[in-house]
Amino acid sequence: MGSPRIWRFATVMVGATVGLSACGSSSGGNNTTVPTQTGNITAGVIAPFTGPAAQFGKLLSAPCFAATDLINQAGGILGHQISCSAIDDTGDAADAVPNVTRAIATTTNLDMTVGLESNTAATTVPLVNAAKIPTITTNGLVAFTTNKLPYYWRLTPSDDANGAAFAVWAVQKGFKNVAVVFQNGIGSEGNLPGLQSAMPKLGGTLGLQLTIPADAASYSSEVARVIAAHPDALIWSADPQTTATFMSEYKQLNNGSLPAMVTATDSLTPDFFGALTHVVGVDYVTNNVYLVGSSFSQTTAAFATYKGALSADSKTSAIADVLSAVGPPASAYDGINILALAMVMAKTTIGSYYNQFVTQVVSPKSGAVVVSDYASGLAALKAGKQIQYVGVIGAVVFNKYHNAAGEFAANVFAADGSASRVGTISGSKVLGLL
Amino acid sequence: MQLIIEAIGFGIATGAVIALGAVGFSVQFGISNILNITYGSLMTLAAYVGLLLINHGVNAWLALVLGAVVVGVVSVVYHRALLAPLVRRGTRAIAMVIVTVSAGIILQYVIVSIAGPESHSYGEQSGSTLHLIGFTLSAGQVAIIVLTASLMLGLHLLLTRTTLGKAMRATSSNRTLARSCGISTDRVSDIAWLISGSLCGAAGVALAITTVSFDFSLGSLFLIPMIAAAVLGGIGQPYGAMLGGLIVGVSSEVAAAVSNPNYKDVVAFMILIIMLLVRPRGLFGAAWSTRRLMEG
Numbered sequence: 001m002g003s004p005r006i007w008r009f010a011t012v013m014v015g016a017t018v019g020l021s022a023c024g025s026s027s028g029g030n031n032t033t034v035p036t037q038t039g040n041i042t043a044g045v046i047a048p049f050t051g052p053a054a055q056f057g058k059l060l061s062a063p064c065f066a067a068t069d070l071i072n073q074a075g076g077i078l079g080h081q082i083s084c085s086a087i088d089d090t091g092d093a094a095d096a097v098p099n100v101t102r103a104i105a106t107t108t109n110l111d112m113t114v115g116l117e118s119n120t121a122a123t124t125v126p127l128v129n130a131a132k133i134p135t136i137t138t139n140g141l142v143a144f145t146t147n148k149l150p151y152y153w154r155l156t157p158s159d160d161a162n163g164a165a166f167a168v169w170a171v172q173k174g175f176k177n178v179a180v181v182f183q184n185g186i187g188s189e190g191n192l193p194g195l196q197s198a199m200p201k202l203g204g205t206l207g208l209q210l211t212i213p214a215d216a217a218s219y220s221s222e223v224a225r226v227i228a229a230h231p232d233a234l235i236w237s238a239d240p241q242t243t244a245t246f247m248s249e250y251k252q253l254n255n256g257s258l259p260a261m262v263t264a265t266d267s268l269t270p271d272f273f274g275a276l277t278h279v280v281g282v283d284y285v286t287n288n289v290y291l292v293g294s295s296f297s298q299t300t301a302a303f304a305t306y307k308g309a310l311s312a313d314s315k316t317s318a319i320a321d322v323l324s325a326v327g328p329p330a331s332a333y334d335g336i337n338i339l340a341l342a343m344v345m346a347k348t349t350i351g352s353y354y355n356q357f358v359t360q361v362v363s364p365k366s367g368a369v370v371v372s373d374y375a376s377g378l379a380a381l382k383a384g385k386q387i388q389y390v391g392v393i394g395a396v397v398f399n400k401y402h403n404a405a406g407e408f409a410a411n412v413f414a415a416d417g418s419a420s421r422v423g424t425i426s427g428s429k430v431l432g433l434l
Numbered sequence: 435m436q437l438i439i440e441a442i443g444f445g446i447a448t449g450a451v452i453a454l455g456a457v458g459f460s461v462q463f464g465i466s467n468i469l470n471i472t473y474g475s476l477m478t479l480a481a482y483v484g485l486l487l488i489n490h491g492v493n494a495w496l497a498l499v500l501g502a503v504v505v506g507v508v509s510v511v512y513h514r515a516l517l518a519p520l521v522r523r524g525t526r527a528i529a530m531v532i533v534t535v536s537a538g539i540i541l542q543y544v545i546v547s548i549a550g551p552e553s554h555s556y557g558e559q560s561g562s563t564l565h566l567i568g569f570t571l572s573a574g575q576v577a578i579i580v581l582t583a584s585l586m587l588g589l590h591l592l593l594t595r596t597t598l599g600k601a602m603r604a605t606s607s608n609r610t611l612a613r614s615c616g617i618s619t620d621r622v623s624d625i626a627w628l629i630s631g632s633l634c635g636a637a638g639v640a641l642a643i644t645t646v647s648f649d650f651s652l653g654s655l656f657l658i659p660m661i662a663a664a665v666l667g668g669i670g671q672p673y674g675a676m677l678g679g680l681i682v683g684v685s686s687e688v689a690a691a692v693s694n695p696n697y698k699d700v701v702a703f704m705i706l707i708i709m710l711l712v713r714p715r716g717l718f719g720a721a722w723s724t725r726r727l728m729e730g
Contacts, residue, residue, distance in 0.1 A: 052649060054551040184696050211696040215655050217451060217644055220444035221690035221698075224437055224570075241553045244647030252560050252572050271552050275647045278555040 034348045041082040041349050042107050043068060043336055044133075046100060046124055047115040048091035052215065052239050055271045060115045060138065061086060062316040062323050063333035066309035067374070071336075074375040077343050085110070089120040096120040097127065104131045111349045112339045114138070114332040118159065118186055125152055132352040134342070136335025138328035142190055147401045151355055153338075154403045155331035155393060157294050157427075159190030162264055164433045165408040166191065166235050167198035168425050169292050170262050175233035178262075179208040179226045181246070183238035191237060191264070198433035207231050212246070214239055219246045223253050233260040240275035243267075248279040258284055265293025265411060265419075268326045270319065273417040286413050294327030295409030295424055296393040302372035306333055306392045321418035325411055327393065334391035338362060341377045341389055361389050362396040436568070441691035442684055443569025449663075449683020450575075450582040451640050455656065456663035456675035457589065458633030462509075464606040464670035465626035468517055469531050473634055473660075475538040475545070476512075477653030480505040480638030482545055485554050494559045494643060495577070502635035509631025510624050512537070518623070538654070546650045553649040556642060578640050585633065586676050592629075593672070602626055606670065659686070659699065662706050668716025677717055681705065 045064050049057035064084035072081050087103040089096035104110060104127060113135045116124045121139035128135050129149040137144075137152060140159035144152065157165075170178050180195060182188040189211060199206050208229040212222055223246060226234070238246065251258055258280060268291050277285050297303065303324070310320035323329050339354070341361045346354035361377075368386040371377040380387045389396070396404045408425035455477060462470050480501040487497040520533060561573030571579075593599035604612040605622045613619045641656055642648045663682045667674020682702045689701035709717065 050546070050551060052553075052651065211694060213696055213699065215645075215651065216698075217641060217656060217659075218444060218448045218687070219690075219695075220447070221437070221441040221687045222695045224440050224444075225691065228437065241645070241647045241649060244553070244555060245645045248558065248560065248646040252563055253570060255563070275553050275555065279558055279646050 034346065034353055035350055036078070036348050037080070037109050037111075037350060039080070039109055041077060041080045041112075042085045042110045043082055044085050044087045044103060044107060044110050044113040044128075045115050045332075046087045046089050046096075046103075046113050046120075046128070047117060048119075049086050049088040051090045051092065052241060053091035053117075053119065055240075055269045056091070056115075056117055056266075057086060057088065058319070059269060059323060059326070059329055060117075060332055062310060062313075062319060063306075063329040064114060064336060065313050065315050066306060067333045067336035067340075069313055070305070070309050071340050071374050074378055077340050077349060078347065080109075080349060082340070087113070087115075089116075089124055091117075091119050093120050093123045096124050100124045100127050104128065104133070109349070111343070111351055112136075112336065114335050117328075118190060122186070125149065132355070134339050134351045134355045134358060136332060136339065138331055140190055141186065142193065145401065145403060147403065149402075151351060152402050153335065153358060153398065155335055155396060156328055157406075157408070157430075158403070160194035160197075160434055161427075161430050162293065162408075163191035163194030163196075164198035164430045165194075165292050165425050166262050166264075167195050167202055167204060167433070168408075168430060169290060169410045169423070170233055170235060171199075171202040171204045172423070172425075173233070173260070173262075173290070175231075175260060175262070176204045177207045177229075177231055178204065178233045178235050179210070179229050179231035179259075180206055180235045181210045181212060181222070181226065181238070182236075183214050183242050184211050185214070188237035191235075194430075194434055195235060198430075201433055212238070212242070214242050216242070216245070218249065220249050220253065222246070223249045226250070227254050231259050233262055236261045236263040237266075240267075240269070240272040243272065244275040244279045247276060251280055258288065260288040260290065262290045262292060262410075265291045265326050266328070267291055268293075268322060268411065268413075268419050270322065270417050273413055282415055286415055289413060290422070291411045291413070291419065292408060292425070293411075294331070294393070295407040295421075296327065296330055298325070298421070300372065300392070300394075302334075302391045305373045306330065321416075325419035325421070330392040334389075334393050334396070337374045337377070337391055338389055338396070340374055341371075341381070341387065344378055344381050359398055361387065362398065364388050364395070437691045438688060439568040440570050441687045443566075443571055445684030445687035446569075446680065447571055447575035447579060447644070447683070448687060449680035450579045451637060451644055451679075452656075452660055452663050452683050453676045453679025454578075454582045454585065454633055454640060455637030455660040456667070456679045457586065457672045458630040458637065459660055460664045460667065460670055460672050460675035461589075461626055461633070462630040463664070464672070465602060465623055465630075466513070466517070466521075467527070468521070469527070469534065470517075471531060471534040471657070472512065472538040472541065473534075474653035474655075474657030475541040476505050476509060476631065476634050477638030477641065477656065478545055478648075478650055479508065479541060479653075480635035481642035481648055481652050482549055482554075483635075484639040484642055485549075485556065488556050494556055494639075497556075498581075498636055498639040498643070501639040502632040505635030505638065506628045506632035509634065510627045513623070513627045518620075542650055542654065549650065551649065553647045555647045558646070559643045560646075574643060578644065581636070581640070585636065586672075589629070589633075589672060598622070598625065659702065662703060666706050666709055666716055668718035671716065671718040674716050674718030 342357035484497040663678035667678030690698040
């Protein structure tokens with residue numbers, strides 16, 4: 001019974017701290033009805049920056065740099081410059097709580113956050129929500145499909161929808177008998193219900209389903225079981241290190257032969273590519289590994305602006321090609337633009353005021369100017385026009401649970417580790433299989 | 435059935451690496467009475483020393499030897515410079531554990547700051563696949579089993595057939611009595627830390643070869659099953675640690691073959707707890723030092 005008391009205490013303390021800091025920085029004494037802040041704005045990137053999933057921190061910081069660069073070039077938000085701040089959730093739900101709590105209490109003008117991926121979202125989302133910080137999350141937890149937290153906004157599909165998309169792509173490629181191997185963890189295992197629901201409906205079979213611990217010294221016994229099931233393909237989700245160990249042993253025990261792999265675009269990272277090519281070779285990785293995830297067009301003006309910003313910033317240019325093909329970073333980029341435009345609409349950078357404008361930024365309206373980046377949105381708003389932001393991931397329609405999911409695509413690695421699309425998967429088809 | 439037989443083979447291969455580390459850990463504890471949690475980070479250090487050497491064209495197996503030597507020397511310095519002075523000042527055992535935990539975390543962060551958080555690989559070192567009496571093992575796994583067996587035999591001969599071994603066992607059994615018998619216990623301690631540190635280093639590089647891909651958390655993740663093996667065998671008892679390593683390795687692999695692999699470590703730890711309920715001092719109990727000393 002101690003835990004709920006601790007939570008209540010933590011929530012009260014966080015709320016009090018943020019409330020006090022908001023009072024201190026607002027100019028509530030003047031005649032305007034909406035309080036404002038002084039000083040620069042901070043966009044918090046809540047992600048793992050240390051530990052086995054540290055690559056995610058890098059991948060989610062990059063779109064923040066790209067978005068804030070462009071926002072600052074356009075003059076900032078209501079005269080405030082904006083910068084990104086890394087908040088390390090370590091990829092571990094327990095470690096994330098003190099780190100995020102500390103960041104909320106000590107970061108000046110932490111007015112928006114992005115990230116909060118699946119491994120930690122269950123503990124970090126309530127913290128930022130209690131602090132009234134609008135958040136664009138990249139988590140896929142099924143629990144948030146019927147979210148009721150007001151400051152929570154999701155632009156990525158839920159994990160069960162991802163699982164169903166894996167099944168669609170596997171069957172589309174002719175892999176009717178698949179083995180499912182997921183690393184234990186809420187993020188990976190969240191794909192399973194969708195996969196189990198979709199595969200039989202598509203005429204396929206889940207031959208074997210294994211959940212494996214991360215970073216074990218050996219997976220030989222697990223590999224032997226998978227080989228005995230003779231799968232056409234592996235539906236896979238695991239960190240780079242676990243993947244390398246497992247696949248190396250698979251190759252060893254199966255006379256050098258490996259089945260195709262269908263995995264999530266979360267694995268579209270230099271670390272995953274490097275770890276896997278080291279042990280099974282670049283030919284296998286570029287020809288037999290399919291990365292399925294949310295999709296967006298790479299021919300739009302919004303995409304060109306996004307990729308241009310990634311390429312222009314020295315902190316992100318090296319991974320611009322890989323990043324620009326992956327859904328979650330693009331969602332984070334769009335999310336920052338949406339929140340920034342909501343601030344402009346609300347004429348304040350304080351979350352409790354501008355949060356209600358988020359849906360207005362993206363909703364279609366008659367006579368609204370469709371804008372694809374912050375600068376054009378700002379110009380339209382200054383001209384007194386209504387806007388509809390249609391960014392990199394396309395038009396966004398939030399449902400009553402603040403969720404928006406689009407289409408899916410399958411990608412493959414190129415020899416340099418970048419990604420190219422090899423097919424698309426209808427979002428409505430995926431949702432129909434759940 | 436074939437899966438279980440194969441799993442036993444995989445377990446022996448995994449157990450060989452666990453045993454390599456567990457014996458070193460056990461020797462260290464036996465001689466110094468210090469539960470050295472830094473051991474895991476020292477294994478990681480060895481893996482990165484091996485990586486550095488392999489990236490400069492050194493053969494993986496030679497890198498294992500050199501990694502072992504480097505960590506052996508580092509262990510002696512670590513003991514001399516930090517742990518021994520604290521023991522002399524009468525630092526309590528629980529405080530010593532915290533010191534070694536802290537030192538391990540510091541070392542881990544130093545490694546991350548130099549090598550980065552991303553995973554690394556020695557590349558494929560497993561060689562061809564061999565089929566031996568129902569077991570399916572890679573040449574690399576067989577090499578590690580043979581290496582472990584050779585090192586264990588060497589350690590056995592050292593402990594039972596040499597004056598140094600006798601002195602080590604005497605120091606382990608009763609340091610004060612050993613000193614009063616004219617044994618230079620400090621020198622014996624240095625040698626024991628050199629040997630156990632070298633086993634730690636060898637285990638670190640062997641583990642990096644086995645897992646193929648590793649990062650800074652390598653040794654820390656592996657420390658728990660290794661301590662479990664040492665405790666199972668009877669902490670401070672090198673022969674017990676050898677057997678404990680094999681039991682932990684085989685039980686976890688067989689568990690992975692017949693049940694949910696997610697719980698494979700749980701099965702190994704359940705065996706540990708049951709064993710300790712039956713034999714609280716571990717498989718080899720406390721009899722080793724005194725009884726074998728009398729025999730030797």
